[in-house]
Amino acid sequence: MEPARDDEPGEVLIVTGMSGAGRSTVANALEDLDWYVVDNLPPRMLRPLLELTELAGGAVPRVAVVVDVRGRSLFGDLPEAMRTLQANRQLRVVFLDASDAVLVRRFEAVRRPHPLQDDGTILDGIRRERERLAPVREAADVVIDTSALNVHQLSLRTVSLFGEEGAARHTVTLMSFGFKYGLPPDVDLVADMRFLPNPFWNDELRALTGEDPRVREYVLAQEGASEFLDAYATALRPVMEGYQRENKRHSVVAVGCTGGKHRSVVMARELAARLSDVPGVAVRVAHRDLGRE
Incomplete structure (x- = not known):
């Protein structure tokens, strides 16, 4: 199979579904996966948006558009817009859903009204939304029921569905530093290499x-250098695995010595x-701190 040319249309993902079902969580996870995400776009603006991305060549290969009932009457244009786009773009639709009881609890927790409840109850708004979204749900490529998912689990589900195969789910930075210049402000874990003899006292x-x-x-x-490396790396492995399960995307492990020039650099x-x-x-x-006097 020939590789895609830079001027070929890229992939398009429409994220829609019930209010309170997790659209913002999915959108944030997609941004972390380097998708270009546009929130609350009226369906009739989909084609102009995608035409602009095509003009960018291969600079915007994957576009995710969040569409929901906040567009009110404009939302009714979505089914027709989907059919038109599927004719000439690689388009997928993900629909987020949850049970009525869960959605009611989520709206009550944030103390916000449902966008369609008007003078009624939250449940009235949910029922109106289900009726309006029924054709979109039926045509969706992926339906995710988030009733039993927390935000971390939903993010991981998004990564598994829409991340590139083999893409990293967590990035760890091993940062050497000198204690005499202070701890890095954004570290998650700190290892102290001052138990090793300092090469500074070796003239050569x-x-x-x-x-x-x-x-x-x-x-x-x-003495102790190799033992520390083996033991600490073994201890960090389940930490890195746990960070992935909890959808912690980045971490910093700081490795320090006195000046951040010799021992910490090697051990990092x-x-x-x-x-x-x-x-x-x-x-x-x-x-x-490498390069500091």
Whole structure:
């Protein structure tokens, strides 16, 4: 099969469904997956929007449009817009649903009225919405019942359905730093490498950094270095797996030494290498204080 050309129309996803069923959660998850997301777009604006994305060539390969009853009378244009677009675009429709009881509880929890309840009750609005959305639900490619899903579970379901195969669900940054410059402000976990002898006191290594093979060899040869790396990497694996289950998309593991120049640089890179094969995890390395005097 020939690869898609940059000027070929990209994939389009319409996200719709019952108010309170999780459209915002799905939209946020799609943005994290690098979809271009447009919220509350009137259906008759779908074609002009997609024409604009086509003019961008391959810059906007995947577009997700959130359409709901906030558009009031304009929402009735959605079935016809779907049929027109399916003729020349790769279009999928995901419909989010939940039981009446769950939807009522969600509206009561946020203390907001249903957009269609008018002078009636929340349940009146839900019933009107179900009637209006029945044709759209019937034509949907994917129906997700979110009654028993929390926001993390719904996000993970979105990733599994609409993420690229093999795409990372979590990115961890291994960041070296120097304690004398203070802790990084946005870290999740901190490891202290000051239990290892400091290469700074070795005249031949002082001017070098942990990027130099001679410093790496010196640090890894110290008692406890390899044992720490193996044990800490083993301990981090279930943490990375748990972050994925909880839909925590990013984390920072800070690896510190006195100045952030020798030991922490070596150990951050070694930890990154040991975590590189954790399924669903992308690993980055950053050196906050490397180069400081």
